[in-house]
Amino acid sequence: MANNEITLSAHSINANYVQRLEERVDDLESRNVFQDDVIDQLSEExxxxxxxxxxxxxxxxxxxxxxxxxxxxxxxxxxxxxEPPPPHY
Known part of the structure:
Protein backbone atom coordinates (compact mmCIF):
# COMPACT_ATOMS: atom_id res chain seq x y z
CA MET A 1 0.00 0.00 0.00
CA ALA A 2 2.84 2.39 0.74
CA ASN A 3 4.17 1.82 -2.74
CA ASN A 4 0.82 2.87 -4.24
CA GLU A 5 0.80 6.01 -2.07
CA ILE A 6 4.28 6.97 -3.26
CA THR A 7 3.23 6.40 -6.86
CA LEU A 8 0.08 8.54 -6.45
CA SER A 9 2.08 11.21 -4.67
CA ALA A 10 4.71 11.24 -7.42
CA HIS A 11 1.98 11.30 -10.04
CA SER A 12 0.32 14.22 -8.25
CA ILE A 13 3.60 16.14 -8.09
CA ASN A 14 4.30 15.38 -11.72
CA ALA A 15 0.80 16.51 -12.78
CA ASN A 16 1.18 19.71 -10.75
CA TYR A 17 4.58 20.38 -12.35
CA VAL A 18 3.16 19.81 -15.84
CA GLN A 19 0.23 22.11 -15.07
CA ARG A 20 2.59 24.90 -13.91
CA LEU A 21 4.69 24.45 -17.04
CA GLU A 22 1.59 24.69 -19.22
CA GLU A 23 0.54 27.88 -17.43
CA ARG A 24 4.00 29.37 -17.93
CA VAL A 25 3.98 28.44 -21.61
CA ASP A 26 0.51 30.00 -21.98
CA ASP A 27 1.74 33.17 -20.28
CA LEU A 28 4.76 33.31 -22.59
CA GLU A 29 2.59 32.78 -25.65
CA SER A 30 0.29 35.58 -24.46
CA ARG A 31 3.21 37.94 -24.01
CA ASN A 32 4.59 36.96 -27.39
CA VAL A 33 1.29 37.77 -29.14
CA PHE A 34 1.08 41.09 -27.29
CA GLN A 35 4.67 41.98 -28.21
CA ASP A 36 4.07 41.06 -31.85
CA ASP A 37 1.08 43.41 -31.88
CA VAL A 38 3.10 46.23 -30.31
CA ILE A 39 5.94 45.70 -32.79
CA ASP A 40 3.48 45.88 -35.70
CA GLN A 41 1.98 49.10 -34.34
CA LEU A 42 5.42 50.65 -33.84
CA SER A 43 6.46 49.61 -37.33
CA GLU A 44 3.38 51.29 -38.81
CA GLU A 45 4.06 54.45 -36.79
CA GLU A 83 23.23 104.18 -61.32
CA PRO A 84 26.45 103.75 -63.23
CA PRO A 85 29.31 105.88 -61.94
CA PRO A 86 29.80 109.23 -63.61
CA PRO A 87 32.22 109.30 -66.56
CA HIS A 88 35.00 111.07 -64.69
CA TYR A 89 35.61 108.06 -62.43
Whole structure:
Protein backbone atom coordinates (compact mmCIF):
# COMPACT_ATOMS: atom_id res chain seq x y z
CA MET A 1 0.00 0.00 0.00
CA ALA A 2 2.84 2.39 0.74
CA ASN A 3 4.17 1.82 -2.74
CA ASN A 4 0.82 2.87 -4.24
CA GLU A 5 0.80 6.01 -2.07
CA ILE A 6 4.28 6.97 -3.26
CA THR A 7 3.23 6.40 -6.86
CA LEU A 8 0.08 8.54 -6.45
CA SER A 9 2.08 11.21 -4.67
CA ALA A 10 4.71 11.24 -7.42
CA HIS A 11 1.98 11.30 -10.04
CA SER A 12 0.32 14.22 -8.25
CA ILE A 13 3.60 16.14 -8.09
CA ASN A 14 4.30 15.38 -11.72
CA ALA A 15 0.80 16.51 -12.78
CA ASN A 16 1.18 19.71 -10.75
CA TYR A 17 4.58 20.38 -12.35
CA VAL A 18 3.16 19.81 -15.84
CA GLN A 19 0.23 22.11 -15.07
CA ARG A 20 2.59 24.90 -13.91
CA LEU A 21 4.69 24.45 -17.04
CA GLU A 22 1.59 24.69 -19.22
CA GLU A 23 0.54 27.88 -17.43
CA ARG A 24 4.00 29.37 -17.93
CA VAL A 25 3.98 28.44 -21.61
CA ASP A 26 0.51 30.00 -21.98
CA ASP A 27 1.74 33.17 -20.28
CA LEU A 28 4.76 33.31 -22.59
CA GLU A 29 2.59 32.78 -25.65
CA SER A 30 0.29 35.58 -24.46
CA ARG A 31 3.21 37.94 -24.01
CA ASN A 32 4.59 36.96 -27.39
CA VAL A 33 1.29 37.77 -29.14
CA PHE A 34 1.08 41.09 -27.29
CA GLN A 35 4.67 41.98 -28.21
CA ASP A 36 4.07 41.06 -31.85
CA ASP A 37 1.08 43.41 -31.88
CA VAL A 38 3.10 46.23 -30.31
CA ILE A 39 5.94 45.70 -32.79
CA ASP A 40 3.48 45.88 -35.70
CA GLN A 41 1.98 49.10 -34.34
CA LEU A 42 5.42 50.65 -33.84
CA SER A 43 6.46 49.61 -37.33
CA GLU A 44 3.38 51.29 -38.81
CA GLU A 45 4.06 54.45 -36.79
CA UNK A 46 7.69 54.47 -37.91
CA UNK A 47 6.69 54.13 -41.56
CA UNK A 48 4.20 56.99 -41.19
CA UNK A 49 6.85 59.19 -39.54
CA UNK A 50 9.40 58.39 -42.23
CA UNK A 51 6.87 59.36 -44.91
CA UNK A 52 6.09 62.60 -43.08
CA UNK A 53 9.79 63.43 -42.73
CA UNK A 54 10.29 62.80 -46.43
CA UNK A 55 7.40 65.15 -47.27
CA UNK A 56 8.77 67.83 -44.94
CA UNK A 57 12.24 67.56 -46.49
CA UNK A 58 10.67 68.02 -49.92
CA UNK A 59 8.73 71.08 -48.74
CA UNK A 60 11.87 72.58 -47.18
CA UNK A 61 13.71 72.09 -50.46
CA UNK A 62 10.90 73.88 -52.32
CA UNK A 63 11.03 76.79 -49.86
CA UNK A 64 14.83 76.97 -50.14
CA UNK A 65 14.58 77.07 -53.95
CA UNK A 66 11.96 79.84 -53.78
CA UNK A 67 14.15 81.86 -51.43
CA UNK A 68 17.09 81.46 -53.82
CA UNK A 69 14.91 82.56 -56.74
CA UNK A 70 13.63 85.60 -54.83
CA UNK A 71 17.16 86.43 -53.71
CA UNK A 72 18.51 86.28 -57.26
CA UNK A 73 15.60 88.37 -58.55
CA UNK A 74 16.10 91.04 -55.91
CA UNK A 75 19.85 91.20 -56.60
CA UNK A 76 19.07 91.64 -60.33
CA UNK A 77 16.63 94.44 -59.47
CA UNK A 78 19.24 96.08 -57.21
CA UNK A 79 21.74 96.02 -60.08
CA UNK A 80 19.15 97.66 -62.34
CA UNK A 81 18.47 100.41 -59.77
CA UNK A 82 22.18 101.23 -59.23
CA GLU A 83 23.23 104.18 -61.32
CA PRO A 84 26.45 103.75 -63.23
CA PRO A 85 29.31 105.88 -61.94
CA PRO A 86 29.80 109.23 -63.61
CA PRO A 87 32.22 109.30 -66.56
CA HIS A 88 35.00 111.07 -64.69
CA TYR A 89 35.61 108.06 -62.43
Missing amino acids: LAAHQHEISELKHQIQLVANRIKDVGSLSSDNENDNI
